[in-house]
Amino acid sequence: MISESILEGERVRLRPVNEDDLPRFVEWLADPEVSRWLAAVGEPPTLDDEHEWYEEQRANPDGVLWSIETLAGKLVGNTDLRLAPHADRAELGIAIQDKTRWSQGLGTDAVRLIVEYAFSELGLHRIELQVDEENERAIRCYEKCGFVREGLLRDHRRIDDRYSNTIQMAILAHEWKAR
Numbered sequence: 001m002i003s004e005s006i007l008e009g010e011r012v013r014l015r016p017v018n019e020d021d022l023p024r025f026v027e028w029l030a031d032p033e034v035s036r037w038l039a040a041v042g043e044p045p046t047l048d049d050e051h052e053w054y055e056e057q058r059a060n061p062d063g064v065l066w067s068i069e070t071l072a073g074k075l076v077g078n079t080d081l082r083l084a085p086h087a088d089r090a091e092l093g094i095a096i097q098d099k100t101r102w103s104q105g106l107g108t109d110a111v112r113l114i115v116e117y118a119f120s121e122l123g124l125h126r127i128e129l130q131v132d133e134e135n136e137r138a139i140r141c142y143e144k145c146g147f148v149r150e151g152l153l154r155d156h157r158r159i160d161d162r163y164s165n166t167i168q169m170a171i172l173a174h175e176w177k178a179r
C-alpha cells in the first residue's frame, strides 16, 4: 500500500508516493551509479514499468511505501517496508535516488523515521535488510541507526561479470528502544 502517514524528521519528510513522482524515479534509475546498489532493480524501468510497479505497490497489503523529500519539498527517492505480519517483521528498502543528495544525512534521517514508525506504530519486533558488502555508505548509514551485521551471503548478487557479497543486517525493537 502507499502509506497515508506523513513522517517528518530533521532533514526529510516521508509522504505518500504519487504518480507525478514516477518520471523522476525512471530518470534516476537509468543511471547505473544509482541502480548498481539496488538488488531489486534489474533492467532500468520504463515509465510504463514504473506505473505497473506503482499499481502493484498500491494493491499490496504487505508493503508500505513512501516517497522521500527534503523539508523544502524536493523529491529525492523512496523507501518501503515489506511486512511479514505473522512474524512481526519487515524488510526495509531505501533509495535516495538523487545522487547529488548522497552523504548529506538524508538517508540516516529517513531510516530513523521508518524504524521508529515500524516499532512504535506498527508494533513490529524486527526490521531487517540486505546490503551489498561494497556499499560502505549504506552500511555506515544503517549502523548509525543501530542495525547490526548478522551474516554474510557469499556471491549473492551478480553484477555484470562478477559476483558480490551481501551483508544481512537487522535491528530488534528492544535494541531501538534502548538507544
Ligand SMILES: CC(C)(COP(=O)(O)OP(=O)(O)OC[C@H]1O[C@@H](n2cnc3c(N)ncnc32)[C@H](O)[C@@H]1OP(=O)(O)O)[C@@H](O)C(=O)NCCC(=O)NCCS
Pocket (backbone or CB within 6 Å): 034, 037, 038, 077, 094, 095, 096, 097, 101, 102, 103, 104, 105, 106, 107, 108, 109, 130, 131, 132, 135, 136, 137, 138, 139, 140, 141
Ligand atoms: C544508502 C543511502 C540510503 C544512504 O543515505 P545517505 O543520505 O547518502 O547517507 P547518510 O549521509 O545519512 O550517511 C552516510 C554515512 O556514510 C559515510 N560514507 C559515505 N561514503 C562512504 C564510504 N565510501 N565509505 C565509508 N563511509 C562513507 C558518510 O560520511 C556518512 O557517515 P557520517 O555521517 O558518519 O559522516 C543513500 O546513499 C542511497 O540511497 N544510495 C543509493 C541506493 C542505495 O545504496 N540504497 C541502499 C541499498 S541497501
